[in-house]
Amino acid sequence: MDWNGNTRHTSVSRTESSYGNPFHNDYDSYYHGGMEVKHDQAILSAETAQGLNSGRPSIERDMISRSSFQEKKKRTLTNNQLELLERSFQEGIKLEPDRKMKLSRELGLEPRQIAVWFQNRRARWKARQIERSYEALKHDFDHMS
Amino acid sequence: MDWNGNTRHTSVSRTESSYGNPFHNDYDSYYHGGMEVKHDQAILSAETAQGLNSGRPSIERDMISRSSFQEKKKRTLTNNQLELLERSFQEGIKLEPDRKMKLSRELGLEPRQIAVWFQNRRARWKARQIERSYEALKHDFDHMS
């Protein structure tokens, strides 16, 4: 996808690699363990979305003041989560509070994360639209002589 | 308004969006509507950065503060830091370990942060290049008819 045209890969396949480099002195590289090759078509992983966000002291509102707790590691969403989010996005690009809460419960993510995902998703969507306009324009010019 | 027809005029933040969106669906004519992936930067000299940047952390605590144990939170870089990074980038898009360390010391940032900044900066540079070729192409076609 990618705002500059490259196609990397469908986001549906993610490898679950374990990393963690024991020795490592401030060099900015990381070890990337065994990469397995996946097939292109969506492998529905039957894995649970739970367990990722345990241990959080149940804060109801999103938009809480950050930086109060650490545990701010970036976690990549599972395929299940992405799938559902994507479906929900297709049904409506804008996220109402109700839907946010519903998704939050269903996916085991914080409301804030849902909101952030939608925000980023809208940005990507918009970028693609723009790219598409460019392409269309280019095409039009191509065919006029 | 909604997510895409927003009325926000470009922030005073550090990107000065000086040209409008080339394609413009006239429905919602807001100039900033499309997130043209563009040029931030290019010239972010001391002069310009001076008065215009009300959006930056106005505290000029550059070097102090973050060296000793700050919590590792995301902190937006100060103008001074950006300036120096930018200048360094102009002199060479690629970051050698020596330079990284030097910058790290001078800016009070971790080497990893320097590396990350350069990575992201290269990505933006590339995006700009691509956008630019689109523009050039468009321009050429324009002049052919």
Added chain:
DNA sequence: GCCATCTCAGTAATTAATTTA
């Protein structure tokens, strides 16, 4: 005026995939 809560642009930092040595 305040304040809480949306929006989005921009970007820092991480993870995933590819390239390179």
Added chain:
DNA sequence: ATAAATTAATTACTGAGATGG
């Protein structure tokens, strides 16, 4: 074939503007 370096993509956050109460 491996491991390091780099790119691409993604997640999360910052700061600003808008808006409704």
